[in-house]
Amino acid sequence: MGGSARAFGVPLAGPGHGRRAALRAAEAELSRYFEESLELLWSADQTGRLVRVNPAWKRCLGHPAEAMRGRSLTEFIHEQDRDAAAAEILSLADGSRDSITVCSRFQTLEGGSLWLEWSARSSPVDGRIHGSAHDISSQRRAEQQLSSEARGLEAMVDDRTRDLEEARAETLQLLAIAGEFRDDETSQHTERVGTMSAEIGKHMGLSAESLVLLREAAPLHDIGKLAIPDRVLLKPGRLSPEEQEMMQTHTTLGARLLFGSRSPALQLAGVIAESHHEWWDGSGYPQGLIGSDIPLVGRIVTVADVFDALTHDRPYKSAWPVDQAMALIRSTAGSQFDPKVVEAFLSIGGRRAEGRPPGGPAATGSREGDAREDPSAGEAAAAEEPIRHAVQGLSEPG
Numbered sequence: 001m002g003g004s005a006r007a008f009g010v011p012l013a014g015p016g017h018g019r020r021a022a023l024r025a026a027e028a029e030l031s032r033y034f035e036e037s038l039e040l041l042w043s044a045d046q047t048g049r050l051v052r053v054n055p056a057w058k059r060c061l062g063h064p065a066e067a068m069r070g071r072s073l074t075e076f077i078h079e080q081d082r083d084a085a086a087a088e089i090l091s092l093a094d095g096s097r098d099s100i101t102v103c104s105r106f107q108t109l110e111g112g113s114l115w116l117e118w119s120a121r122s123s124p125v126d127g128r129i130h131g132s133a134h135d136i137s138s139q140r141r142a143e144q145q146l147s148s149e150a151r152g153l154e155a156m157v158d159d160r161t162r163d164l165e166e167a168r169a170e171t172l173q174l175l176a177i178a179g180e181f182r183d184d185e186t187s188q189h190t191e192r193v194g195t196m197s198a199e200i201g202k203h204m205g206l207s208a209e210s211l212v213l214l215r216e217a218a219p220l221h222d223i224g225k226l227a228i229p230d231r232v233l234l235k236p237g238r239l240s241p242e243e244q245e246m247m248q249t250h251t252t253l254g255a256r257l258l259f260g261s262r263s264p265a266l267q268l269a270g271v272i273a274e275s276h277h278e279w280w281d282g283s284g285y286p287q288g289l290i291g292s293d294i295p296l297v298g299r300i301v302t303v304a305d306v307f308d309a310l311t312h313d314r315p316y317k318s319a320w321p322v323d324q325a326m327a328l329i330r331s332t333a334g335s336q337f338d339p340k341v342v343e344a345f346l347s348i349g350g351r352r353a354e355g356r357p358p359g360g361p362a363a364t365g366s367r368e369g370d371a372r373e374d375p376s377a378g379e380a381a382a383a384e385e386p387i388r389h390a391v392q393g394l395s396e397p398g
């Protein structure tokens, strides 16, 4: 490099001597940097064929400089990254880009591969492509390890979330069974009410998310019975007016219990507990709400609750035939029940009720005041104003 001036016969003494000496020194410094640099430096022609590589390539990949010169840079790139790299180099050669920065896997002499981040630009001075590269394999491994660990953590969180969800659903189910345990040995009434309520809700156009909540919340409609004394709850005969009144407090007691939770399912269950004995015509309890003032979920659950109570044996009554129970519900649409809910119920109720044991009519309805003998017993006993429609999405569809 430095000998070129003398070779062309240019005298070293004279006015230009200082400038040439400085040029030689700069060339020497550049050459030393090229030889000793830890960066992998390279130059190529416009086709990407290497014309110069520094020793760092050999230290990094094992390929001697003489084995690389004259070959395309892309020959040393992993075949899966080769086409992308070739396209990048082409963009320099055709002038569509001034510079490029690429991450590619390069093949080592021993048959392995290393990740290199490499940059290049096309020089307007000599028409060549000049570039540099450095090993980022450790960084890539660390990134991949972090990514793998993140995926592992994500899977673990998913597992734990699923466990919690199952535990939560099981707790709700057990809570519903506990509320029913003393007056229904089978403990299946609450589950059936939940299932039928969701089917009615589906027929009425509730969203899938709302149906899941309704399915979970409906079985808790009678949770307030936990606070009703045995002498009233389990009394075999007809309840006195005072006992009837006490029985009816299971609505507000249940709501007070459930509204203490922040869980959407339990908040909704509170709405249902408080409203599942309201009547469409306003003669229900505890608040005597009328028509659409009664939360939709309460209007749905009351149909499912009464139908299931009618069509199954209880200690104080035998199961009604399905047809008779459906006829009763149809006849009370507009008085006890929301006509639209009854319409939805009738379209699915027969299917759900298939397989019920035959039985003759006995005492009507349940002993909680669903029975028509005492529609006036409701009183607003709630100590607190309930949170109406606490759960979004469970409003009247359409």
Ligand SMILES: [Fe+2]
Residues within 6 Å of the ligand: 221, 222, 250, 276, 277, 368
């Ligand atoms: Fe009830």
